[in-house]
Amino acid sequence: MLLAFSVLSTESQAADTQVSVYKASADPMQDVQLALEQAKKNDKLALIILGAQWCHDSMGLADKFDAPEMQVILADNFETAFVDVGYLEDRRDITQRFGQANYFATPTVLIVDPHSERLLNADSLQKWGVADSIPVSQYIEYFSGFGHSDVDPLPPLSxxxxxxxxxxxxxxxxxxxxxxxxxxxxxxxxxxxxxxxxxxxxxxxxxxxxxxxxxxxxxxxxxxxxxxxxxxxxxxxxxxxxxxxxx
The missing domain is CATH 1.10.287 (Helix Hairpins)
Known part of the structure; x- marks a missing residue:
């Protein structure tokens, strides 16, 4: 989520020249549901990203996803849904479905097992609040590290x-x-x-x-x-x- 609002309008105008991945939807939850169903069908994980077109880091993440190495990782391992939060709209129905009370940053990146709907990256969500400053090499390492059987569940709480x-x-x-x-x-x-x-x-x-x-x-x-x-x-x-x- 952008920190320097004094340059927000300039960056937003630049973002308008990019292809929008954060688009208003009549039913964002249905978009998420479709990603889950496709992930089940294709034996992949669901990748749910809550972001906004005005947000520097949301657009930075989308840019890094365009890197050729990331395109291969995403195509092979994930069914992706970009969820537009607009101007800080309430999307808690989506985050709470996967055990998160709210989105604390844009983008918020949720990696979900589509069968159990278990959130697999709960302990590293903070990382992506500064997505634009993260090099592509870390994207490749992070997203290639998730699979269907190699992420152990966290110990249960009392x-x-x-x-x-x-x-x-x-x-x-x-x-x-x-x-x-x-x-x-x-x-x-x-x-x-x-x-x-x-x-x-x-x-x-x-x-x-x-x-x-x-x-x-x-x-x-x-x-x-x-x-x-x-x-x-x-x-x-x-x-x-x-x-x-x-x-």
């Missing part, structure tokens, strides 16, 4: 820890979505802003607050799962966060 974390995730995901709703209109205005128009500094400040929260939240959720697997039946201490400036 019922107590699982319930604690899931409740925490859902509560914070709702708070994040409320922030996305607040940003949505100004985000679109900034994407469409022409060079002669004055940037909305208040929007940039709010964006920075939300960015800090969503990155910390994703890291904290991953840390909670790791700790829960170590502590087994012990209860967890859940993190708290300061209020946003508008709350």
């Amino acid at each position: 019922e107590l820890n699982s319930r604690q974390i899931k409740q925490f995730e859902l509560q914070q995901a709702e708070r994040l979505m409320q922030a996305y709703r607040l940003l949505r209109t100004d985000l679109r205005a900034d994407v469409e802003r022409t060079p002669d128009q004055t940037p909305n500094e208040d929007f940039y400040k709010r964006w920075a607050e939300v960015r800090s929260f969503r990155l910390q939240l994703q890291a904290d959720i991953q840390a909670l799962y790791s700790k829960a697997r170590e502590q087994h039946d012990a209860g967890l201490s859940l993190p708290t966060y300061p209020k946003f400036s508008w709350e």
Whole structure:
């Protein structure tokens, strides 16, 4: 997800010259379902990518996917669905289907076993929030490392820890979505802003607050799962966060 909004409009205009892979859909979940069905039929994994055409890193990922080596890996191993989040639309029905409370970045890359619908890359989702800065060599190494039988399931959590974390995730995901709703209109205005128009500094400040929260939240959720697997039946201490400036 782009960090420097002062250059967003320029980068967005450049992105408009590229073929759009993040297209509005009447039924994004049906697109995901189709990818799962095709993956089952063709003995592949499903690759679900939530991103946006305005997003620097979403477009960077699409560019890296165009590398010849990546094209071979993707064609041989994955059925891919690009899901457009638009201007921070609510796509939690998709992420929660695969055990993720929300999307914390664009792009969010989900590698899914189509038979069990088990998310295979839950412990490395953060990596792709800066997709444009990752070299193609790391893309090749990462995506070629997934298969149908070579990814061991993570150890199960205790019922107590699982319930604690899931409740925490859902509560914070709702708070994040409320922030996305607040940003949505100004985000679109900034994407469409022409060079002669004055940037909305208040929007940039709010964006920075939300960015800090969503990155910390994703890291904290991953840390909670790791700790829960170590502590087994012990209860967890859940993190708290300061209020946003508008709350």
